[in-house]
Amino acid sequence: MTSPRTRLDRGRNALGPALELVHTGRAPTRAVLTTELGVTRATAGAVAGELQTLGLITVDSRPSAAPGSQGRPSHRLSVAADGPVALAAQVHADGFRAALVGLGGRIVATAPGCVTVDADPAQVLGEVVAAGAGLLRDTGRRCVGAGLAVPSAVAEPEGTALNPLHLAWPAGAPVRDIFNDCLAAAGLDVTGHCGNDINLAALAEHRHGAGHGAAHLLCVATGHRGVGGALVLEGRLHSGSAGLALEVGHLTVDPGGRPCHCGSRGCLDVETDPLALLEAAGRAPGPAGSLLAQAQDLLTGEHATDPAVRDATATVIDRLGLGLAGLVNILNPDRIILGGLHRWLLAADPDRLRAVVEERSLWGRSGAVPIEPCTLDHNSLVGAAELAWQPVLDDPLSALATA
Amino acid sequence: MTSPRTRLDRGRNALGPALELVHTGRAPTRAVLTTELGVTRATAGAVAGELQTLGLITVDSRPSAAPGSQGRPSHRLSVAADGPVALAAQVHADGFRAALVGLGGRIVATAPGCVTVDADPAQVLGEVVAAGAGLLRDTGRRCVGAGLAVPSAVAEPEGTALNPLHLAWPAGAPVRDIFNDCLAAAGLDVTGHCGNDINLAALAEHRHGAGHGAAHLLCVATGHRGVGGALVLEGRLHSGSAGLALEVGHLTVDPGGRPCHCGSRGCLDVETDPLALLEAAGRAPGPAGSLLAQAQDLLTGEHATDPAVRDATATVIDRLGLGLAGLVNILNPDRIILGGLHRWLLAADPDRLRAVVEERSLWGRSGAVPIEPCTLDHNSLVGAAELAWQPVLDDPLSALATA
DNA sequence: CTGGCTTTGTGTCTCCAATAAACAAATTGC
DNA sequence: GCAATTTGTTTATTGGAGACACAAAGCCAG
Numbered sequence: 001m002t003s004p005r006t007r008l009d010r011g012r013n014a015l016g017p018a019l020e021l022v023h024t025g026r027a028p029t030r031a032v033l034t035t036e037l038g039v040t041r042a043t044a045g046a047v048a049g050e051l052q053t054l055g056l057i058t059v060d061s062r063p064s065a066a067p068g069s070q071g072r073p074s075h076r077l078s079v080a081a082d083g084p085v086a087l088a089a090q091v092h093a094d095g096f097r098a099a100l101v102g103l104g105g106r107i108v109a110t111a112p113g114c115v116t117v118d119a120d121p122a123q124v125l126g127e128v129v130a131a132g133a134g135l136l137r138d139t140g141r142r143c144v145g146a147g148l149a150v151p152s153a154v155a156e157p158e159g160t161a162l163n164p165l166h167l168a169w170p171a172g173a174p175v176r177d178i179f180n181d182c183l184a185a186a187g188l189d190v191t192g193h194c195g196n197d198i199n200l201a202a203l204a205e206h207r208h209g210a211g212h213g214a215a216h217l218l219c220v221a222t223g224h225r226g227v228g229g230a231l232v233l234e235g236r237l238h239s240g241s242a243g244l245a246l247e248v249g250h251l252t253v254d255p256g257g258r259p260c261h262c263g264s265r266g267c268l269d270v271e272t273d274p275l276a277l278l279e280a281a282g283r284a285p286g287p288a289g290s291l292l293a294q295a296q297d298l299l300t301g302e303h304a305t306d307p308a309v310r311d312a313t314a315t316v317i318d319r320l321g322l323g324l325a326g327l328v329n330i331l332n333p334d335r336i337i338l339g340g341l342h343r344w345l346l347a348a349d350p351d352r353l354r355a356v357v358e359e360r361s362l363w364g365r366s367g368a369v370p371i372e373p374c375t376l377d378h379n380s381l382v383g384a385a386e387l388a389w390q391p392v393l394d395d396p397l398s399a400l401a402t403a
Numbered sequence: 404m405t406s407p408r409t410r411l412d413r414g415r416n417a418l419g420p421a422l423e424l425v426h427t428g429r430a431p432t433r434a435v436l437t438t439e440l441g442v443t444r445a446t447a448g449a450v451a452g453e454l455q456t457l458g459l460i461t462v463d464s465r466p467s468a469a470p471g472s473q474g475r476p477s478h479r480l481s482v483a484a485d486g487p488v489a490l491a492a493q494v495h496a497d498g499f500r501a502a503l504v505g506l507g508g509r510i511v512a513t514a515p516g517c518v519t520v521d522a523d524p525a526q527v528l529g530e531v532v533a534a535g536a537g538l539l540r541d542t543g544r545r546c547v548g549a550g551l552a553v554p555s556a557v558a559e560p561e562g563t564a565l566n567p568l569h570l571a572w573p574a575g576a577p578v579r580d581i582f583n584d585c586l587a588a589a590g591l592d593v594t595g596h597c598g599n600d601i602n603l604a605a606l607a608e609h610r611h612g613a614g615h616g617a618a619h620l621l622c623v624a625t626g627h628r629g630v631g632g633a634l635v636l637e638g639r640l641h642s643g644s645a646g647l648a649l650e651v652g653h654l655t656v657d658p659g660g661r662p663c664h665c666g667s668r669g670c671l672d673v674e675t676d677p678l679a680l681l682e683a684a685g686r687a688p689g690p691a692g693s694l695l696a697q698a699q700d701l702l703t704g705e706h707a708t709d710p711a712v713r714d715a716t717a718t719v720i721d722r723l724g725l726g727l728a729g730l731v732n733i734l735n736p737d738r739i740i741l742g743g744l745h746r747w748l749l750a751a752d753p754d755r756l757r758a759v760v761e762e763r764s765l766w767g768r769s770g771a772v773p774i775e776p777c778t779l780d781h782n783s784l785v786g787a788a789e790l791a792w793q794p795v796l797d798d799p800l801s802a803l804a805t806a
Numbered sequence: 807c808t809g810g811c812t813t814t815g816t817g818t819c820t821c822c823a824a825t826a827a828a829c830a831a832a833t834t835g836c
Numbered sequence: 837g838c839a840a841t842t843t844g845t846t847t848a849t850t851g852g853a854g855a856c857a858c859a860a861a862g863c864c865a866g
Contacts, residue, residue: 010823031843040825045844061844071842072832153766162766216644229733238636240735241619244766247732255658255668263763265658329650330632330733332643360666363556363565363647413852434814443854448815464815474813475861 011047012397014039018047020393022057022077023103024207030059031074048077054396055083056103079104084142084400086388087132087190090149090197090381091115091124093166093224094290097378098131100141101385105208107378109135118168121161121178129182136188144399145388146192148179149200149380151223156243159194166224193387196239197223198339199246200383201374202230203237205337207386209376214335218327220248221339221374224291226269227323231331253322268323272316274341280312292341299344313348320345321356328361328369339374346373414450415800417442421450423796425460425480426506427610433462434477451480457799458486459506482507487545487803489791490535490593493552493600493784494518494527496569496627497693500781501534503544504788508611510781512538521571524564524581532585539591547802548791549595551582552603552783554626559646562597569627596790599642600626601742602649603786604777605633606640608740610789612779617738621730623651624742624777627694629672630726634734656725671726675719677744683715695744702747716751723748724759731764731772742777749776 011018014037021027021036034044051057060076085100085108099110111131115124128148136143152161152169159176161169169175179192202219205211211219217232229248231238239245249269250262257266258276270276274295278285281298285291303309320342327333336357338346346353354371358364376382392399414421417440424430424439437447454460463479488503488511502513514534518527531551539546555564555572562579564572572578582595605622608614614622620635632651634641642648652672653665660669661679673679677698681688684701688694706712723745730736739760741749749756757774761767779785795802 010825012823014824029843034843041844042826042846043824046823068834069842070834070840072844074843155766233636233641241737242735242766242770245733245735247735247765250732250765251729252655252658255655262765326654327733329653330648330730332645332648332650334644362650362653362665363558363645367645413854415852417853432814437814444815445817445855446853449852471863472813473811473863475815475863477814 009046011039011043011050014043014047015050015396016394018044019051019056019103019396022051022079023389023393024212025104027077029074029076033077048075051396054400056080056392056396057083079106082141084144085136085139086385087129087136087143087146087188088149088381088385088388089128089132089147090378090384091128091167092151092197096124096128096131097381098128098135099378099381099385100132100135100139100143101382101389103389105204105376105382105385107382108141109139110378110381111135115167121169121173121175122182124167124169125175125179125182126185129179129186129188133186133188143188143190144392145190146179146183146188147200147384147387148175148192148194149197149384150175150194151197153244153247154194154196156239161194162244165226190388191391193384193390195237195384195387196228196230196243197380197383198228199230199237199239200387201339201376201379202232202337202383203386204379204381204383205339205374205376206232206235208382209379210337210372210374211335214333216331216333216335218331218333218336219339219374220324220327220336220342222273222292222341225273225275227273227342229327231333248323248327251323251326253319253326257319266319268319271319272323272342272345276319277312277316277341277345280315281306281309282312295341296344299341299348304348313345314352317345317349317353318356321353322360324353324357324371325360325364328357328364332363333369336369336371337374338371339379343373346371412449414442414446414453417446417450418453418799419797421447422454422459422506422799425454425482426792426796427615428507430480432477432479436480451478454799457803459483459795459799460486482509485544487547488539488542489788490532490539490546490549490591491552491784491788491791492531492535492550493781493787494531494570495554495600499527499531499534500784501531501538502781502784502788503535503538503542503546504785504792506792508607508779508785508788510785511544512542513781513784514538518570524572524576524578525585527570527572528578528582528585529588532582532589532591536589536591546591546593547795548593549582549586549591550603550787550790551578551595551597552600552787553578553597554600556647556650557597557599559642564597565647568629593791596787596793598640598787598790599631599633599646600783600786601631602633602640602642603790604742604779604782605635605740605786606789607782607784607786608777608779609635609638611785612782613740613775613777614738617736619734619736619738621734621736621739622742622777623727623730623739623745625676625695625744628676628678630676630745632730634736651726651730654726654729656722656729660722669722671722674722675726675745675748679722680715680719680744680748683718684709684712685715698744699747702744702751707751716748717755720748720752720756721759724756725763727756727760727774728763728767731760731767735766736772739772739774740777741774742782746776749774 027033089098095114100108152164161175176194211217219230227249229246250267254266258270260267274291277295430436491504492501498517503511555567564578579597614620622633630652632649653670657669661673663670677694680698
């Protein structure tokens with residue numbers, strides 16, 4: 001007997017690229033999907049149909065005609081609103097957040113949580129996974145994978161957290177293995193992936209936010225302490241040979257500056273983080289609120305016009321600009337996006353920051369690099385979901401066949 | 404009538420990857436070509452046969468059996484000794500060199516030349532192309548393309564030289580267009596490609612030299628003045644979004660150091676180039692020989708044991724190590740290779756240099772990066788040839804069909 | 807020397823996934 | 837209503853790969 005003819009006799013190879021195009025919003029209709037994939041209409045049709053039967057996308061065959069266009073309107077493509085989700089989680093100094101994230105970076109459900117500062121990784125990730133499992137139970141969604149963002153460099157391929165800042169975790173903790181153990185213990189038959197939070201934020205911003213369309217995207221951001229960076233090259237996260245690239249915190253931005261634990265002076269880390277701004281403005285860090293919140297308040301609150309605050313802001317902006325210029329010289333990105341405190345420094349005086357970068361980068365004069373703020377809420381969380389989605393984006397058929 | 408069945412009914416897509424494997428020496432036999440390509444023996448056989456009929460490789464079917472091996476010996480694959488060549492050229496402060504380079508980075512013929520310091524690009528490249536055309540005439544080889552290495556950043560996609568050091572060329576000279584004009588004027592129907600000399604050296608070292616097999620290769624080198632860098636990621640040159648990446652010369656390596664024209668102090672450029680070593684050793688640059696030759700003589704000649712020279716060497720090594728550590732933190736390479744004076748600094752005291760890099764890079768302690776000297780003669784020249792060969796490596800059939 | 811064992815090269819058959827080409831459908835504008 | 841335009845669908849064809857069987861070329865044991 002012959003096996004019944006499946007509907008998919010073409011488009012198998014294009015399935016992954018097609019899903020990525022819809023996922024990142026670059027293929028709003030079947031017609032542009034055809035041209036973007038560089039295949040025939042027949043193939044694109046088969047691909048779209050298959051992705052629809054897989055429950056990943058929606059093909060709207062009763063389209064609203066675009067105004068001023070000629071010819072037959074194309075079917076509209078969108079991410080399935082009730083499709084499967086990824087379990088995403090972010091751990092930071094103040095607690096954690098678990099969420100379910102669908103294709104297109106859509107946060108379907110979310111649950112904040114708290115951690116005691118001295119909890120070990122297994123305990124924290126156990127709570128995280130329990131929260132995520134609860135969301136899955138409540139929504140009844142199918143889960144394609146799990147992703148975790150941690151405030152630490154994550155070594156590849158080991159999946160260990162080398163410097164978990166402000167968490168009471170041992171350096172070198174095998175977070176990915178622990179995460180997977182917790183997932184298995186919770187009865188979730190999915191694989192878990194881990195990544196540095198700023199790396200994942202950059203990935204999310206590239207696919208769904210301010211980094212969309214950039215070929216060489218540089219992302220620089222502060223958390224509560226220190227500075228992190230990330231680079232997305234041609235749509236893929238570039239994290240170096242061992243996951244440890246873009247440790248940008250120790251670029252020298254003030255030769256006579258503060259001493260840094262790295263042994264040098266005036267590092268980006270200690271000159272442009274929230275504490276640096278507070279100190280430059282002559283404010284002692286208060287007990288209430290995080291350093292980031294206090295520093296941000298300085299930039300956007302009622303004291304933003306105080307001369308001392310304005311001077312401090314200008315100084316820190318200049319330091320940041322010097323650091324960005326150094327990175328521009330080495331990485332030659334075509335867009336820079338800023339997060340954390342840096343985002344608010346940019347907002348405080350965009351012209352000054354852009355001028356410093358242009359002035360101090362070697363090729364700045366011949367073509368300034370656009371510098372923009374991050375635009376996505378919970379970008380690290382969405383980025384963690386991207387990790388989990390990646391196998392599906394690479395090969396939807398085999399990734400979804402295993403369940 | 405039906406077209407006569409060509410010998411190639413399979414292997415068309417694998418043609419390029421297969422040629423690259425032979426070109427880089429990673430497929431010495433047909434059996435490993437099969438496994439490396441991940442195809443069946445039948446496909447690998449068709450590919451090897453087609454590449455042989457194209458005149459690009461040689462299949463030795465009367466092989467010498469490997470000692471201690473079982474089974475039928477595999478056919479040996481090698482680059483065709485009398486196949487087509489690329490026209491490669493390098494321009495530097497002292498003159499130029501033209502050469503014909505076959506697959507595998509083999510220099511088939513070479514011709515040095517001189518330039519007057521005040522000659523303009525059109526004149527210099529005219530002489531360069533004339534020398535290359537002479538070599539082609541003498542050898543009767545077929546030419547697949549032309550590549551040019553220049554001591555300047557080359558902006559992409561324009562192909563302009565932004566800072567031609569020590570050449571009397573205007574900044575922003577459209578070297579690629581000029582090069583192609585000269586090629587056309589000489590009656591050569593090939594396209595010319597241009598690149599920065601250190602970028603091309605790194606590419607050549609990756610494919611045929613000390614960088615072979617590295618996934619994230621960082622190359623740092625001096626010429627006569629200044630410092631350049633290059634990065635080869637997964638076998639492809641990474642030159643940033645506009646060809647301007649790895650301008651590493653202005654990393655701060657000595658906060659209290661010499662002033663630099665960039666506006667800062669103690670840049671890698673002015674602290675680790677040949678002039679810096681000469682000055683640190685208290686030697687005035689002499690009129691005879693290039694700065695590079697004088698500095699190298701200090702490291703390897705009779706004065707290498709003088710205390711002042713040893714101190715200067717140690718100081719410059721420390722500065723270089725600091726710069727490399729900064730790059731390791733940002734790029735996380737899995738191998739570093741050094742050229743120019745830096746190669747001889749490494750040779751003078753490898754332990755010291757490696758110790759500084761390990762000490763000052765954030766993750767050095769958990770896994771030191773191998774640091775090696777460049778090993779290829781004329782690596783920029785070979786790299787220029789790689790540029791010309793690339794279209795053939797990408798798609799041998801269509802690249803060779805157009806002639 | 808012969809026969810087994812192992813590995814590699816070759817020819818044939820088959821099949822998957824894409825294109826090409828013709829046709830049908832949906833909209834705009836006259 | 838009708839041409840023009842663009843998009844979706846169906847059918848036939850083809851290119852390029854794998855599966856398989858078999859042949860070839862070397863070891864090794866007896």
